[in-house]
Amino acid sequence: MAARKRASADASTEPKPQEKQKSQGPTPAEPPTAPLKVKSGFIVKLSLLLLGPYLYLIFRHYKIDQDLKRSILINAGLSIAGFFVTLKLIPVASRYVIRRNLFGYDINKKGTPGGTLRVPESLGIVVGIVYLVLAIVFQYFNFTSDSNWLVEYNAALASICFMTLLGFVDDVLDIPWRVKLLLPSFAALPLLMAYAGHTTIIIPKPLIPYVGLEILDLGWIYKLYMGLLAVFCTNSINIHAGLNGLEVGQTVVIASAIMIHNIMQIGASTDPEQKQAHAFSIYLVQPLLATSLALLSFNWYPSSVFVGDTYTYFAGMTMAVVGILGHFSETLLIFFAPQVLNFLLSLPQLSGFVPCPRHRLPRFDSKSGLLTGTNDGTLVNFTLRILGRMSEKSLCTILLVFQAIACCLCFLLRYFLAGWYK
């Protein structure tokens, strides 16, 4: 396959901004490939930070009944196995991928030696495949299931699998961005078609006098909302990208927040149906977190692999699916606050109001090694404009901390509005 040629001056969302250069294939002295280095120290620290509260909640804080706890722990065990499998498979896949000329150059290192290394692309496919295997095999081990569980679970997996397939095809074929926007809605179809749950929403208490109802049945509009949520989650992660480790990092942070939210709901709730819904979400998010951490250990600064659209679509779809089936999509949207912010900032350029360049990345100064914000409307540039120049690694860390803060704020908000809102 010919090397990635992103030569078209398509002014819009940057699908994968980290690689851009047209490559003429291997030059006489074959350009070096980025070394596959596992940033284990960083991963260990990050895991402890994110999983600490979660483990505390499961084991100490809440009393969760035995069967449920057992299923969750079996799923956790499978996820940990998945972590190591992904860790082993990424180097193997990288070799195949490089051989097929599916690689890019790191734009944010242009001018330094790092900018001449060939970095394999689309390693999200490894994560997707391992995730699906884990999720499929888990059905064998789940002891707490009701009659509808199998249908919903398989519908969820069918959607995630379809998204991975379409994302991979996009990475290989370079689909124009207008079609790309719609891909997630196709991928969400299994879920929409097989969804047999309720399509009602609870009206927030303050609004009841105006609406006149306590519960509103949206019918097909609910399904439309589900489809739009899928489109939003996938594409918003895709455009909040461009730094080493940003895509995977934000997924990891949000996934941990989701898991904590789920456990809190399981612990605090008395409704068995609600417990089931949140347990369902945990079963799908734990493997996501584990496999993503494995990918992050290669993708964190400086990136040894790039994740491709495959990963961002896969991760976005998984989170949209759990938000829908776990019935906590509003909470999910608050977790996605930075992505929403990024989307709003990008709107002028995406809609064509303001001229939109091919890539909206910050400017890299090879002498100082720092990034400077341009006037493009992305959260990355906005942060740089406010906080001044900084290195790629610090910028990414700050953005991930911002993501974590948004999630914590969400928890606070839920706590304060608990009785008042619903």
Add this chain to the structure above:
Amino acid sequence: MTQVKTSLSRTEAWSLTTLSLASVAILVQTFQGDGAPLVASIAFSGLAYALSYAMIRWLGGVFIKAANMDRPETMGAVCAVVYLLAIICFIPFPFYKDIVAATSGGGNRDLVLEVRQIETGRFLHRFPHGKLASYLSAILSLQSVVILGVGDDLFDIRWRHKVLIPAFASIPMLIVYFVDFGVTSIVIPTFLRPYLGELFDLGWLYYAYMAAISIFAPNSINILAGVNGMEVGQSIVIAILILFNDCLYLSPEFLPLSLPKTPLPLSTPGSSSLHPATDSHLFSIYLLLPFLAVSLSLLNHNWYPARVFVGDTYCYFAGMVFAVVAIQGHFSKTLLLLLIPQIGNFIYSAPQLFALVPCPRHRLPKFNARTGLLENSWADFTLPEERFRDELDATSTSNSEAESNGHARKKSRIVTGRHSTLKKPVQSALKLLARFHLIRIEVDSSTGEVLRATNMTLLNLWMVWFGPMREDRLVIGLLTAQAVCGLMGLWVRHRLALWVFTVDNW
């Protein structure tokens, strides 16, 4: 790089649009009325045909760019994605009433009762909710095989890993089968019942068998391949044969013969039980109609002279569809009967595949540019002169002088002919096959050793029997043979089954 047409001609555009509009009209009618899912399935197949025909044409250029080849490869992926869309969008139709009944609570309680009471008539073709999980797991298996197939076409995975791909793709199906259904016993033939009882529990072997079917079907289609239209053509023939078999279970004549072979739950609530096997065969029909549609549209582009190529993805996809319907429908042995030509090709190829007979890089029929026809391709095992002399020198120096006279005489006799690299038993076997007109060989007149043989594939065998012919005649001949074999297989299965078992259902 040849220029590939990437737009539809006017006639094509008009006819496809008409087909699409007609299909949409039928769908809307079905949705508003209480129309049978079968009609909806036909409508979706029409849409699938139109969409995949158009997509194959439009995407030709994109695939060339991506694959850097002369002609678009891996077009099977396009078909597979359109097919997946069709069967996903089809979901509400057979499961509609269940989904509606499940979602509406409260005042619509009576609707649920109505569904249970009316078991026949218009609700005949609807499935119980329990089948939705199986349907979704089938979709999941097919998606997995497409991902793996595209990965294989892209990254050229090694043969021994390739073989296992479909087994992994079948795992979703097997797991749901285990969790949801879990029956692993088979019915014993009548004449063995006194010894083994009526049912025999295979346990985990049952799953191994299902995985084996999943491995076998795609790979067998993959090796009976290589000429324009062969892969798609054989898949279409097999699909039509399975559909024909399925339709038999829909007709009332089959009712009297009605005990299931594997213990099926006879009365799942809401199921259409004219015949317990009706559900599984309907399932098979719903999955095969869109498959037939996308394959026909692909054949349009892939028939001789081919403008697009299907790639391994198509073989995996087709094989997996067959494996899925056969496993879920409990008629895997019938599927094997229909795959007899493929099995035959595999057995015939085995000596070369397992290196008993040397296997050249390509065993496809050779194209003769002068006549424009395909001819047999040959495998050559002539021992090169130098190597023969070396071997002879090695043997003769180890002999003593006393026998040199006798050896000298033999030596002069041997050198006048050519020798084979094959061992004696293998040569005798080949000569035996040639006697039965199952291979063509070339023998050296003086040494009597086998120097060349036609490659051992079904395509070559056909030309051993019928001589050189044009590519499309070859494919038509083989497809006809496939159809005839299949029909005979079905006849044997339905006739014999009554003798071997008390009832006719697998």
